[in-house]
Amino acid sequence: MKVHNVDLTISAVRPEQYPQEGYPEVALSGRSNVGKSSLINTLINRNGYARTSSQPGKTQTLNFYDIESQLYFVDVPGYGYAKVSQKEREKWGRMIETYFAERSELRGVISLVDARHEPTQLDKQMIDFLHYYDLPILVVGTKIDKVPKNKRNQRLSVIRKGLNLRPEDDVILFSSVDKTGKEQVWEWIDQYLVQ
Ligand code: GDP
Secondary structure, X not given: OOOOOEEEEEEEOOHHHOOOOOOOEEEEEOOOOOOHHHHHHHHXXXXXXXXXOOOOOOOOOEEEEEEXXXXXXXXXXOOOOOOOXXXXXXXXXXXXXXXXXXXXXXXXXXXXEEXXXXXXXXXXXXXXXXXXXXXXXXXXXXXXXXXXXXXXXXXXXXXXXXXXXXXXXXXXXXXXXXXXXXXXXXXXXXXXXXX
């Protein structure tokens, strides 16, 4: 998709606040600092459009980005803040569980992991959770520009194994610095725009 028009339409916590247009939705999840805002900005050809790393303690909302009035990107707030209280964590859990479990517009989830490192326990929990809801998954391994080319295939298998991915789950290595993987990510998304 060629993207010219993007609106941050809605920040929502509860289902009544989700947008009503019925466009297909692709959610993006990942721990804070993994490169989620950078991925969104790369996909929509903007610098600094999606807000970068929301601060610990700030209100956690689902952010719906209207892409060309054809699709919503749904930015799921990052998991794994050490400083967030147990109560905040439970609130976050309920919010995303409700969204993933009940949202019929949701077509698939892009789950981000840092391609340089072993997936974390929290990364794995997120994938288990998405498997439980049987959602189509694309894992994006970020910051691949930091990995030498001859080591990249190895990162793919570390991610697949570490996250216990199903054969039908996809993995794409990505860099917002040199745009590696950008077209592949769009191809994955585009399949859900065909109604
Ligand atoms: P978010 O918290 O997941 O939204 O992460 P950000 O997109 O704000 O990125 C966190 C940090 O990682 C920032 O300093 C970015 O510049 C850096 N970063 C993000 N993507 C990449 C990438 O593909 N390559 C490199 N080298 N750095 C990246």
